Amino acid sequence: MAKLTLADLRKLRDEKQKSMDKRDPSNKDAQIIVGMGTCGIAAGAKETFNAIIEELDAKGISHVLVRQTGCMGLCHSEPTVEVIVPQMPVVIYGNVTAETGRKIVDDHIINKKLIDNHICDKPAMDIVR
Amino acid sequence: MHASVCDTIADLVQNAVEAGASRVELDVYTGPDTVKVRVADNGKGMDQATLAKAVDPFYSEAGKHDHRRVGLGLPLLYQTAEAVNGTVDIRSAPGKGTTVGFIFDARHLDTPPLGDLPATVLGLMTFSGTCELILTRSTPSDRYTLARSELLDTLGNLEEAGNLILARDFLRAQEAELT
Numbered sequence: 581m582a583k584l585t586l587a588d589l590r591k592l593r594d595e596k597q598k599s600m601d602k603r604d605p606s607n608k609d610a611q612i613i614v615g616m617g618t619c620g621i622a623a624g625a626k627e628t629f630n631a632i633i634e635e636l637d638a639k640g641i642s643h644v645l646v647r648q649t650g651c652m653g654l655c656h657s658e659p660t661v662e663v664i665v666p667q668m669p670v671v672i673y674g675n676v677t678a679e680t681g682r683k684i685v686d687d688h689i690i691n692k693k694l695i696d697n698h699i700c701d702k703p704a705m706d707i708v709r
Numbered sequence: 710m711h712a713s714v715c716d717t718i719a720d721l722v723q724n725a726v727e728a729g730a731s732r733v734e735l736d737v738y739t740g741p742d743t744v745k746v747r748v749a750d751n752g753k754g755m756d757q758a759t760l761a762k763a764v765d766p767f768y769s770e771a772g773k774h775d776h777r778r779v780g781l782g783l784p785l786l787y788q789t790a791e792a793v794n795g796t797v798d799i800r801s802a803p804g805k806g807t808t809v810g811f812i813f814d815a816r817h818l819d820t821p822p823l824g825d826l827p828a829t830v831l832g833l834m835t836f837s838g839t840c841e842l843i844l845t846r847s848t849p850s851d852r853y854t855l856a857r858s859e860l861l862d863t864l865g866n867l868e869e870a871g872n873l874i875l876a877r878d879f880l881r882a883q884e885a886e887l888t
Contacts, residue, residue, distance in 0.1 A: 583853070584882045589875060590863045596871050616832050618720060618781075622712070626828045630877075636870035645868040648836055650723065 610644045610689060613662040617651030623658035624677065631678035632661070635685040644689055654700055663688050673698040710789045713824025714744055714813070717789065720782035721748040721809050722833045722842065728752025728807065732841045735830075739823060740849050744815050749808040755801040786811060793817040827880035834860055834876070835867045851888045855880070 614620070614629045633646055654660050657674025663684060664670050671694060673684065680698055687693045711717050718735065725733045730752035738745040755763060762768040766784040783799075786809075790797045794814040801807040813820045830844055834857045842857040860879075864872040 583886050584879060586859055586863045589879050592875055593864055593872065596875065616836075618716065621716065621719065621832075626825065626832070629832070630828070633870040633873045633877075637874050642869055642871055644870065646870055646873060647868055648832055 609664075609666050611647060611662075611664040612644060612684065612689070613647045613649050613664070615650070615652050615654075615658065615660040615662075616648040617655075617658075619651055619655035620658045620660065625659035627678045628659045628661065628676050628681040631681040632685060635682040636689075639685060639690065641685070641689065657700055660700065665689065665692070668692060669694075672700045674700040710792060710819075711785055711821060713821050714746065715824030715826055715829040716821075717782075717786050717811075718746060718748070718826075719829055719833065720785070721746075724782055724809075725750035725752055725807065726836065726838065726840050728754070730806065730840055732843070734843045734845070735833075736845045736847070737823075737826065738847045740815065742815055744813040744820065744823065745810070747808065747810040749806065751806040754803045754805050754807055756803050760799060760801050783809075789813070789821065793820040795820075827877060827884050830855075831873070831877050831880055835873065846884070846887065848887055853883045853887065855883065 612632055614625055614632065616625050616629070629646075629648070636642075636644055636646070649662075652660050652662070652672065654672070654674055659676045660672055660674050661676045661681065661684060662670065662672045665688065668688075671688070673680065673695060675698060676684065680695065683695055687695050711720075718737070722733055722735060725748055728750060730750035732751050734747070734749040736745070736747040764783050764787055766781055787797055789795065790811055790813065794817055796812050798810045799807065826846070830842075834842055840857075843854065844856070845854045846852060860876055861867060864876060866872055867876065
């Protein structure tokens with residue numbers, strides 16, 4: 581089989597964009613930020629990241645930005661995920677397994693409900709000035 | 710020791726980006742006998758004294774994190790190299806940049822597995838900022854290259870879930886088709 585080229589990738593992207601119908605404008609400024617420092621990766625942040633993008637894609641949500649960042653100083657609760665949704669408090673979730681990552685998409689992003697037992701108070705004091 | 714070579718790669722590329730590099734080259738070679746990685750950046754570089762300190766686990770550059778007293782990236786690399794008959798070569802010049810290269814013996818029992826290169830590279834390519842990252846992946850008989858700018862150019866936005874999945878699957882396909 582011939583190797584996949586960037587031109588093929590562009591085609592796949594165009595097809596995908598066409599198949600996306602109406603986008604939900606209420607989520608336009610929402611962000612999900614996954615901590616991908618060494619501590620996060622060791623605790624499974626790659627799996628969490630994958631679960632989140634797959635769930636967003638499966639639910640057809642295209643306007644939530646998924647970003648990555650380094651260590652937020654909460655290495656004891658990795659993987660950590662920060663969620664910013666307009667008109668909701670900014671929340672850092674800790675111990676976000678792949679399953680909890682999917683819950684973030686379903687409960688926090690879609691249903692606008694916080695997820696119990698995973699909320700961390702704030703980033704560690706040596707990270708926030 | 711890190712669980713995979715990819716974890717070391719992630720450390721080194723993050724170091725390069727934190728050193729203010731605008732361009733990072735990442736070469737990853739795997740053959741039957743060796744695993745060879747090179748990370749070259751055009752960041753601020755280090756003088757000999759700083760370089761000597763950088764391999765000390767109880768040294769971290771001031772300003773990275775206020776109260777953090779350890780910096781484990783390079784020390785973990787040296788530890789692994791020592792354990793698997795490997796070598797580490799660091800060249801650095803202030804104002805010019807740093808090149809870190811390492812070679813591990815692929816047949817050594819303790820050499821960590823390569824790990825998930827597509828996921829690691831996707832992670833590094835989707836970090837915010839404008840730093841260019843050029844991956845050259847090779848084996849004795851095959852190779853592919855991919856630059857972050859090419860990926861951005863093709864997909865437009867690397868923060869949308871759909872595009873991230875396309876980029877991940879593209880990298881997975883490149884790796885799977887490698888002979």
